[in-house]
Amino acid sequence: MSTATLRRQRLTPLWLLLPALAVLVPMFAYPLYQLGLLSLFDYGQPQVSGGEPARFLGAGNYRTLVADPAFWTVLGQTVLFAAGCVVATLAVGAALAVLLTRVGRVARIALSLAALTAWAAPAMTGSVVWMFLFDSNLGLVNELLGLGAYNWLYDRTVAFVLVGAVVVWHSFPFVMITLYAGIKAIPDSVLEAAALDGAGPAATFRRIIVPMLRPLLTIVVIQSIIWDFKVFTQIYVMTRGGGIAGQNLVLNVYAYQKAFASAQYGLGSAIGVVMTLILLVVTLLYLRALRRTGESL
Amino acid sequence: MRRFLALTALCAVALGVAACAPSTGQSTDSTDSMTGTLRVWLFDEANRAAKEAVIKEAIAEFTARHDDVTVDVSYLATDTRAEKYKGALNDPASAPDVTEIGNTDLASFVASNGMIDVTADNGRWAEAADLPADLVNTVTVQGKQYGVPWWLGVRALYYRTDIFNELGLQPPTSYAELVSAAKKVRAAHPEMLGIAVGGLYTFGALPFIWDAGGDIATSSGDGYTAAIDSPAAKAGIKAYTDLFSDDICPAQQCVDLTGGGTVEAFAAGRAGMAILGNFNRSAVDAGAVKGKYAVVPLPGAKPGSIAPAFAGGSSLGVFRSTKHRTLAVEFMHLLASKKYTLKLYEAMGFLPAMKSARAEVVSTQPFLKPFLDTMDAGTRFVPVDKAWTTIDAERIIPTMLQKVITKKASVDAAAAEANQQITAAFGK
Numbered sequence: 001m002s003t004a005t006l007r008r009q010r011l012t013p014l015w016l017l018l019p020a021l022a023v024l025v026p027m028f029a030y031p032l033y034q035l036g037l038l039s040l041f042d043y044g045q046p047q048v049s050g051g052e053p054a055r056f057l058g059a060g061n062y063r064t065l066v067a068d069p070a071f072w073t074v075l076g077q078t079v080l081f082a083a084g085c086v087v088a089t090l091a092v093g094a095a096l097a098v099l100l101t102r103v104g105r106v107a108r109i110a111l112s113l114a115a116l117t118a119w120a121a122p123a124m125t126g127s128v129v130w131m132f133l134f135d136s137n138l139g140l141v142n143e144l145l146g147l148g149a150y151n152w153l154y155d156r157t158v159a160f161v162l163v164g165a166v167v168v169w170h171s172f173p174f175v176m177i178t179l180y181a182g183i184k185a186i187p188d189s190v191l192e193a194a195a196l197d198g199a200g201p202a203a204t205f206r207r208i209i210v211p212m213l214r215p216l217l218t219i220v221v222i223q224s225i226i227w228d229f230k231v232f233t234q235i236y237v238m239t240r241g242g243g244i245a246g247q248n249l250v251l252n253v254y255a256y257q258k259a260f261a262s263a264q265y266g267l268g269s270a271i272g273v274v275m276t277l278i279l280l281v282v283t284l285l286y287l288r289a290l291r292r293t294g295e296s297l
Numbered sequence: 298m299r300r301f302l303a304l305t306a307l308c309a310v311a312l313g314v315a316a317c318a319p320s321t322g323q324s325t326d327s328t329d330s331m332t333g334t335l336r337v338w339l340f341d342e343a344n345r346a347a348k349e350a351v352i353k354e355a356i357a358e359f360t361a362r363h364d365d366v367t368v369d370v371s372y373l374a375t376d377t378r379a380e381k382y383k384g385a386l387n388d389p390a391s392a393p394d395v396t397e398i399g400n401t402d403l404a405s406f407v408a409s410n411g412m413i414d415v416t417a418d419n420g421r422w423a424e425a426a427d428l429p430a431d432l433v434n435t436v437t438v439q440g441k442q443y444g445v446p447w448w449l450g451v452r453a454l455y456y457r458t459d460i461f462n463e464l465g466l467q468p469p470t471s472y473a474e475l476v477s478a479a480k481k482v483r484a485a486h487p488e489m490l491g492i493a494v495g496g497l498y499t500f501g502a503l504p505f506i507w508d509a510g511g512d513i514a515t516s517s518g519d520g521y522t523a524a525i526d527s528p529a530a531k532a533g534i535k536a537y538t539d540l541f542s543d544d545i546c547p548a549q550q551c552v553d554l555t556g557g558g559t560v561e562a563f564a565a566g567r568a569g570m571a572i573l574g575n576f577n578r579s580a581v582d583a584g585a586v587k588g589k590y591a592v593v594p595l596p597g598a599k600p601g602s603i604a605p606a607f608a609g610g611s612s613l614g615v616f617r618s619t620k621h622r623t624l625a626v627e628f629m630h631l632l633a634s635k636k637y638t639l640k641l642y643e644a645m646g647f648l649p650a651m652k653s654a655r656a657e658v659v660s661t662q663p664f665l666k667p668f669l670d671t672m673d674a675g676t677r678f679v680p681v682d683k684a685w686t687t688i689d690a691e692r693i694i695p696t697m698l699q700k701v702i703t704k705k706a707s708v709d710a711a712a713a714e715a716n717q718q719i720t721a722a723f724g725k
Contacts, residue, residue, distance in 0.1 A: 044725070045383065045405065045409045046409045048387050049386040049387055049410050049411060050410050051410030051411070136549070136550060137550075149549065149550050150549065151549040151552075151553070154549050154552065154703070240553065241692075244496065245699035245700045245705060257691065258691075260383075261690040262690035262691050263686070
């Protein structure tokens with residue numbers, strides 16, 4: 001083979017990437033660039049509309065963030081909340097996926113339909129409906145449980161658990177359907193062989209199903225981490241913008257309040273950059289851990 | 298890896314060469330056309346039809362005076378109002394010519410280069426002398442007027458006459474009486490709140506702070522200094538947050554009430570008292586308590602005194618991007634004139650800003666007396682500074698109140714934290 005052919009072959013993948021790049025660069029790279037740029041400026045409403053010049057701050061917005069104890073509190077509870085939601089989503093999704101393989105046709109269809117409906121409900125609608133259910137004065141839940149005017153948002157943990165339940169309710173169907181499809185794709189011969197070797201249901205699940213589902217699990221875990229870390233609508237709607245005295249703020253809502261509600265676009269962008277970096281690191285770490293165990297995506 | 302580094306370097310170069318500052322809006326050169334469409338933004342109200350009828354009348358008068366002029370009015374919903382204004386400030390093409398503005402927002406619009414200085418126009422306006430000086434102050438930033446005050450609203454104490462009669466209570470004339478009346482109401486009617494107060498209700502809390510001699514910030518020459526952690530302000534915060542006790546307005550139920558939430562609670566008959574505005578009357582009358590309530594000024598700590606109320610209301614202004622400066626100012630003055638503010642009062646219950654118009658409605662409307670007594674006792678205002686928008690949007694005061702109400706922080710700690718945040722907001 002001549003060098004020219006070799007070079008052409010090496011260039012071919014790059015050409016093939018072009019259509020994807022044509023979409024990704026304007027849609028992602030440019031906004032990301034703007035986000036990074038804004039985060040270096042004192043950029044508020046007067047600056048946007050030309051009342052005052054934008055002042056270059058360098059790392060000023062980041063220093064403000066790091067020095068703000070509220071930011072660390074919010075970051076901490078975002079990580080805990082997201083972790084809780086991811087674990088719960090996976091547990092519920094996986095359990096129901098296994099259940100789907102065990103029940104009869106009617107039950108399976110009913111369960112799938114119910115899950116799909118939850119999945120199809122827009123986050124906004126779902127949050128509002130749940131909020132009505134748990135309203136302190138007129139809510140059905142307080143009525144049924146005889147709790148009087150109990151306020152579900154009063155305690156930080158209770159409020160987080162309630163919102164977390166809605167997040168899980170919204171996101172478990174994706175996990176369930178994906179894993180169900182994965183389980184169904186495992187050849188019966190493998191399972192039969194395991195059974196012949198004397199593996200019980202627990203051992204089959206741990207030794208056969210989980211390893212074979214690992215690539216799928218990876219996708220599902222990363223997806224869930226990214227989704228749950230970025231949760232906005234449920235918190236914003238249900239806790240009315242961050243809860244009592246801001247006790248239920250998560251990073252995305254915090255960024256929104258800084259950037260849009262109080263028009264500090266520069267500071268809000270800095271929070272956005274921090275979030276992007278955290279998610280990038282999480283994803284990279286996970287991929288690396290996966291590579292170590294010998295699986296590739 | 299090498300490719301990644303190259304890419305990073307390329308980005309860095311691009312960053313250095315291409316754009317060294319994010320884009321900012323450019324002020325458009327102003328033409329002053331005497332024909333075309335005048336765009337007007339007004340606030341949407343629960344009973345908008347009544348407001349719309351008055352505005353239509355004003356438009357008819359205006360278009361009769363000018364050929365080839367149409368007036369297009371949009372009514373902005375409360376929830377999305379802030380976003381609409383941001384859009385208008387960022388993009389002149391989507392901005393109106395004349396707009397209604399909540400009087401607390403004006404300063405930040407001016408800082409954003411959004412409003413036209415109408416000092417000279419107001420000077421030429423025949424009715425300008427009829428505007429009271431303390432209201433003109435609410436549209437004045439650094440000595441220049443950026444609009445005209447349109448209508449105002451103050452809050453006073455609504456109370457249930459039927460419940461008070463039943464329990465043999467007199468309307469409270471001091472904070473101590475207010476507390477004891479509230480406790481008696483709740484003791485006799487455990488399903489009711491003694492007084493509906495809210496952790497998110499800034500304008501319900503401020504009178505207590507002002508009455509104690511405190512303030513959000515004090516004006517010193519060319520700027521403001523946060524003062525919410527002064528001993529006086531803290532006494533006021535304590536007075537307000539003490540109302541969130543189980544025998545008055547339990548924290549569980551009241552900590553996340555907004556001003557609107559207290560209106561609902563009182564209108565639905567779930568509260569013995571509430572701190573509501575003259576502009577809330579129609580909402581209360583639409584509820585279960587119509588004809589079963591009366592209003593007195595909110596009492597201060599000293600027996601017989603009146604707690605200073607917040608001078609709420611809205612103003613009219615002209616956006617800088619207007620292409621019809623003369624027409625816009627004329628229409629603004631028409632809406633703000635005595636004639637139309639009186640009509641607006643009749644339709645909506647909004648108190649006219651004009652002194653003579655106010656005197657006229659007062660003589661015929663006994664309902665207004667407690668509100669006017671409150672006004673005569675002296676009203677107060679939030680800092681006229683763009684920082685107020687930040688203080689408001691970051692919920693600094695509600696967060697402080699809620700921390701105290703939920704006992705997550707002492708008054709001292711919460712006030713110190715809020716003071717620091719308010720200082721930071723003024724520093725921006």
